[in-house]
Amino acid sequence: MDLQKLPLFILKPFIFFIFLTLPFLAFLSLQTPRNKTITITTENLPSDLKIRPGYSSYDQYLHRQLNKTLNPKLRQIWTTRDWTRKVNVFSHFFENLKQRQLLFNGSKSLCIGARVGQEVAALKRVGVHDSVGIDLVPYPPLVLKGDFHHQPFDDETFDFEFSNVFDHALYPWKFVGEIERTLKRGGVCVLHVLLSRRADKYSANDLYSVKPLEELFKNSELVEVRSIDGFGLDTEVVFRKNN
Numbered sequence: 001m002d003l004q005k006l007p008l009f010i011l012k013p014f015i016f017f018i019f020l021t022l023p024f025l026a027f028l029s030l031q032t033p034r035n036k037t038i039t040i041t042t043e044n045l046p047s048d049l050k051i052r053p054g055y056s057s058y059d060q061y062l063h064r065q066l067n068k069t070l071n072p073k074l075r076q077i078w079t080t081r082d083w084t085r086k087v088n089v090f091s092h093f094f095e096n097l098k099q100r101q102l103l104f105n106g107s108k109s110l111c112i113g114a115r116v117g118q119e120v121a122a123l124k125r126v127g128v129h130d131s132v133g134i135d136l137v138p139y140p141p142l143v144l145k146g147d148f149h150h151q152p153f154d155d156e157t158f159d160f161e162f163s164n165v166f167d168h169a170l171y172p173w174k175f176v177g178e179i180e181r182t183l184k185r186g187g188v189c190v191l192h193v194l195l196s197r198r199a200d201k202y203s204a205n206d207l208y209s210v211k212p213l214e215e216l217f218k219n220s221e222l223v224e225v226r227s228i229d230g231f232g233l234d235t236e237v238v239f240r241k242n243n
């Protein structure tokens with residue numbers, strides 16, 4: 001289109017409009033927060049723990065996690081067809097921990113990355129009533145909204161913390177740091193992890209041995225490591241926060 005051929009009465013307001021809006025758009029672009037590019041310094045990480053590359057921002061990481069967790073069809077399955085089977089398996093694990101004196105009916109307990117809360121329901125079923133979960137997506141009343149990199153709880157709140165989502169942590173040192181912050185002294189943390197093969201595409205890190213966990217849990221002692229068969233995860237690791 002030849003602009004010179006446009007009648008002046010159309011062109012003039014158009015140019016005037018552009019002239020007025022440009023400074024406004026420039027101002028807006030300065031106000032809009034930019035996604036920070038993620039620079040994760042991995043040289044201080046234990047060699048048996050690798051952060052998966054490719055997340056350009058924390059928002060992108062959250063978006064990937066939410067993509068699956070918010071899927072309405074999957075949520076329907078998790079809360080119906082899957083429910084009883086998963087609560088049964090979790091109950092079995094928690095009963096076992098009670099027998100080993102690592103979990104008690106009076107333990108104030110947290111499940112980290114609990115999705116729709118099957119593990120919380122299992123804790124309640126085995127008698128640990130003061131239990132709650134956190135996830136990026138809440139599922140009340142069992143699961144509250146919370147990012148495990150910044151747990152929404154005060155220091156020294158819980159006697160017991162359970163998680164089978166260590167592999168979803170983009171910042172494993174924050175994941176563990178938050179557990180150690182919110183556990184009471186002498187409190188117990190149980191992690192179910194996968195060591196023998198790589199987890200799925202939603203994982204943000206890969207763990208190749210228990211060693212990195214021992215290094216990350218700076219204020220705790222390793223109590224037990226045992227093989228398990230827990231929804232694709234193969235190892236149960238138990239830490240106790242120092243007194």
Ligand SMILES: C[S@@+](CC[C@H](N)C(=O)[O-])C[C@H]1O[C@@H](n2cnc3c(N)ncnc32)[C@H](O)[C@@H]1O
Nearest residue numbers: 065069113114115135136146147148149165168
């Ligand atoms: C593999 S699912 C496990 C769900 C549940 N523990 C189970 O076994 O049924 C991983 C969960 O971690 C949650 N998640 C991922 N990143 C998270 C974060 N930064 N903070 C809290 N939850 C997160 C996801 O939303 C998802 O529900």
